[in-house]
Amino acid sequence: MESTKILVQGIVQGVGFRPFVYRVATELKLKGYVRNLGNVVEIVLQGEKKNIEQFLYDLENKKPPISKINSIKTQCLKNNDKYDEFKIYESLDNFSGASVIPPDLAICDNCLKEIRDPNNRRYHHPFNACTDCGPRFTVIENLPYDRDKTTMDDFPLCDKCEKEYKDPLNRRYHAEAMCCPDCGPKLSLFDKDDNDLNSKHPLHDTVKLLDEGNILSIKGIGGTHLVCKVTDEDVVNRLRKRLGRKSQPFAVMSPDIETSLTFTEISQKEKITLKSKERPIVVLKKSKDYYFADSVAPNLHTIGVMLPYSPLHNLLFDFSDEPAYIMTSANVPGEPMMISNEEILGNLKGISDYSLIHNRRIVNRCDDSVVRYRNDFLSFIRRSRGYTPEPYDLKGKVLNKNVLALGPELDVTFTIVKNNLAYVSQHIGNTNKYKTYLFLQDAIKNMMNITKTNDFDIIACDMHPQFFTTKLAKELSEKYNAELVQVQHHHAHGVALANDNDIDEMIVIASDGVGYGSDGTAWGGEILYTDIESFERLGSLMPQKMPGGDLCAKYPVRMLASILDSCESFSRDEVIKLLKESYVDYFPHGDMEIETLFKQLDSNLNVGITSSTGRVLDSISTALNICGERNFEGEAAMKLESAAIPAKGEYNIPLRFKKLNKRIVLDTGNILKNVIDLIKDGVEKSEIAYAGQVAVSEGLSKIAVDAASEKGVKYIGATGGTFYNELISLTTKNYIEKSGFEFIQHKNSCAGDGSVSLGQAIVAAYKKK
Known part of the structure; x- marks a missing residue:
């Protein structure tokens, strides 16, 4: 009989990894335990050598579908501890390495079937979730990723849900976002004067209001959308006037591929991306039969389309015959999307006619991701919901120091590098707006918290002396006694591209609107x-x-x-x-x-x-x-x-x-x-x-x-x-x-400014090797 300790790092929390380990170990007659250690999963196995070897094979090849393993470390144990069975232990918070929290993911098929089954107790439940789907990043407050460290702790489980939550053989075992109509968040419908309409059927009434030509603010998983019909020119222009958004195209949400094909052309790759668990907005070509109001995406041959990704969104379309709804971020132009009920009801007066909100807190706001296929090749325009905070593995290219890079000024993200993993934040936006600047600072604190990062060795930023991100970088370099490294804008662009393709030397065509040059122009x-370190x-x-x-x-x-x-x-x-x-x-x-x-x-x-x-x-x-x-x-x-x-x-x-x-x-x-x-x-x-x-x-x-x-x-x-x-x-x-x-070309990063912080972080760390 042998004893082995295994440390697994990657996306292994909040994805059903521990019950998977429990099932495999039990089937192989292995004894020991599995538990979270803040940022890794620790497994101790005791049993026959061949069974332990089979376990390691199954660990890599049969892991849960949304998990991702970055590293597996094994150690032969020589202690005399004996285990009578295999157990799942409570989590401990005693590890300081790099952590990987899964992003928010679209509702899975099993949960979708449940909310459409009249005989299921979660029928029409707008917050259904399990270990394979639902909010993660937007609700987490601390590590390890357990329910009491998420905003779901505000909703104590009922007896039925608690039984599922504690059953290792149930797909809801430690599904931290799980709940049911009896114990989960509640929807409320408000009018423009902040009066609670006390609707008995908020989703039905929301659809009725939308179909009558009203504009609604709808709070979702990681933020809030402004929603209205796409086929009524007057309604769309009313939304434009209220937002002061003259011509910027609106993204739309459509119930399924078949409906989307009535107004767009969709390639096979675009279909796969639309239906993926990340559910980004995909920029599609309008079809010759396009029939939406001209003002939805004026004077463009494309339109951004996404499919429903939350139970709430799916139920909206279950109750409606509309081919799509406009779903645009509920924010004052240039400012962050609104996430609190107070903001939604207070700051959207005069913009939305009604508000559909819920009482689950959003910790990390996260805008929709946007992608486009050019010449059948995927390009990220915005890498956010569904992808953040999954890190890039820098594969030992940079010095093993903690780095914070703050990006440019528009379309900002920031990046934290720790243990050769680069955590690129969700979309932050335009930091010359004060509220967005505050959002940036708050998001940095949250990301530091969930990556267990307490300080930095290097702070990186743009070369532009007037950017707010540059000023913040100088303040943070003093706060953490960290070296300040300013990186030329297009050099950072090129290095993010090089990292995407795992190369160290290239000629870069850097083509955009503006970036501060090293000559001041x-x-x-x-x-x-x-060559990564420098540029010419x-x-x-x-x-x-x-x-x-x-x-x-x-x-x-x-x-x-x-x-x-x-x-x-x-x-x-x-x-x-x-x-x-x-x-x-x-x-x-x-x-x-x-x-x-x-x-x-x-x-x-x-x-x-x-x-x-x-x-x-x-x-x-x-x-x-x-x-x-x-x-x-x-x-x-x-x-x-x-x-x-x-x-x-x-x-x-x-x-x-x-x-x-x-x-x-x-x-x-x-x-x-x-x-x-x-x-x-x-x-x-x-x-x-x-x-x-x-x-x-x-x-x-x-x-x-x-x-x-x-x-x-x-x-x-x-x-x-x-x-x-x-x-x-x-x-x-x-x-x-x-x-x-x-x-x-870019593969898993943005060609635009959304990945500049990643390039800055790599250049800054590389220079110090």
């Missing part, structure tokens, strides 16, 4: 070489003046004017004449603003310098009269992509390159000049939109290929928000692969 169309800028788009600074992002016509003014083919008078004849309406102050703009350019007063791809795409969009004012991030470029969909690709814009400060730059003035010429020639708008995007893509790709050849590097990667664009991604991929290089 605004970068955004860069060709970099990186080898090429870029032509730097252009930004008259009025950030006003150029809000009103892209200002950027168009500046780029055309830089073009040798146009005189100043020709540019002014063109602007006054064709684009004067895009200037809020008309002719007078045009004159002032050129005085700015000549005096260099409040004039920035940028090599941003985003500003070039915005300028093309404005030149084609597609978008003259940005109301949300990336609007002009997104609408430019949609405008190019009908194109056949019949026109090519010649590329011109120059040398500037020892690097090659793509002449974007020449691209805009050709766009204007094609407009004057009467070429179809879609063809010009297509040609402009291809020109930018191929220009950057050529610089990258030449740089890779010179450096002797075989990998060329693409990162930055521009690469959510399918045409640009495909053009870049084709050019690079035809040139004989391997093209690298």
Whole structure:
């Protein structure tokens, strides 16, 4: 007889792992125990050697479906302790390593069947859950992951549920979020004046109110949605007016794949992702039979769709015949999604007509994740609910120190690195908004708590001196006596991409709206070489003046004017004449603003310098009269992509390159000049939109290929928000692969700013090796 201790680390808490261990050990006639130790599962086995070996095989190959094992450590025990049976012991909180808490997961098939079975005691129960599904991250307060350390502790189990909870052979054994209608949270329906309607059937009444054209705030698992019909133009425009959200597309929730196919096109991979346990929003192409109100996703060829992921959502559609509902985060633009009942009832006055809330507390708010398939390849736009806080395994690449990285300023996440695991937070948002800045700090405390992190050796942040995240990083570096490391924005982008593909050296095409450059200018169309630790800028788009600074992002016509003014083919008078004849309406102050703009350019007063791809795409969009004012991030470029969909690709814009400060730059003035010429020639708008995007893509790709050849590097990667664009991604991929290089894309991280904190953390830790 032998005795063995096993320590299992990974997603092994809250997923039915201990009852699984109990069943396997019992079947193999092994004795001993299993218990949680804060962040690992400890197993002690006593029995025949062959049975212990079989147990270890089953542990890896028959584990619960939503568990994930990162490491298994075994130790032969030589003590004389004897065990009479195999038991599940109470958890202990005495381990200090890295912990892995599972994310919130969509309702499983078994729980879904129960809420639809009139003979089941959980029939129509909107909070049904078991070890295979339900909230985890959003309800946890501390480790080890037991019910008394979650907000479900507010709901003592009834006798029937307690029996299930304590039965190792039941799928609800230590399912911390489990409950039933007798002992679980309760729904309440309120009107706009905060009056409790005392509804006996809150879900039925909610659906009735929605179908009558009302806007409701509905509290879910990790936050709150604003919900309304998708087929009524008046209702959608009313929501837009109340939110002050002029044109940003709304995501929708549809009951199933079959219904979603009535208004979208869905590939096989997209179907799998829509139905996955993570249930992200998937950006899909609208079908030719698309019939929603135009204002749901205006002037775009795509729409974000998700399937119901909670029992509550499924029941909404069980009671409704609607093909979908708008489900957009309930927040004031730029601020965090609301999670407390006080916030929902108090701060959404004038926005929602009614509120469906419940009395379960949300500890960690967590927005919906968003993904898109480009050329049949998955791309994360937002990695949050369903994925957070599952860590990235850095596989020993960085120094084994505690690191906190705070990200940039927009679309912020933060990252904690501990024991070579990188925990990237849920979506935080725009930290120049005070409430979001407070949310960031609160979320850091919560993540430190559940990862058992008490201090940091390194604090990493962006190089921009004015970012609130930079200021916070300096404060935290003093608080923890930690070294402060500032990481260039696009270098961080590239390193997150390299980590995704497990490589250490590459040429990076970093293409986005803006990132603070190491020369103090605004970068955004860069060709970099990186070996993780450092980077070298080898090429870029032509730097252009930004008259009025950030006003150029809000009103892209200002950027168009500046780029055309830089073009040798146009005189100043020709540019002014063109602007006054064709684009004067895009200037809020008309002719007078045009004159002032050129005085700015000549005096260099409040004039920035940028090599941003985003500003070039915005300028093309404005030149084609597609978008003259940005109301949300990336609007002009997104609408430019949609405008190019009908194109056949019949026109090519010649590329011109120059040398500037020892690097090659793509002449974007020449691209805009050709766009204007094609407009004057009467070429179809879609063809010009297509040609402009291809020109930018191929220009950057050529610089990258030449740089890779010179450096002797075989990998060329693409990162930055521009690469959510399918045409640009495909053009870049084709050019690079035809040139004989391997093209690298993001796999499990965001091309946009959502993964900058991950890159910062890796660079900061790597530099200290």
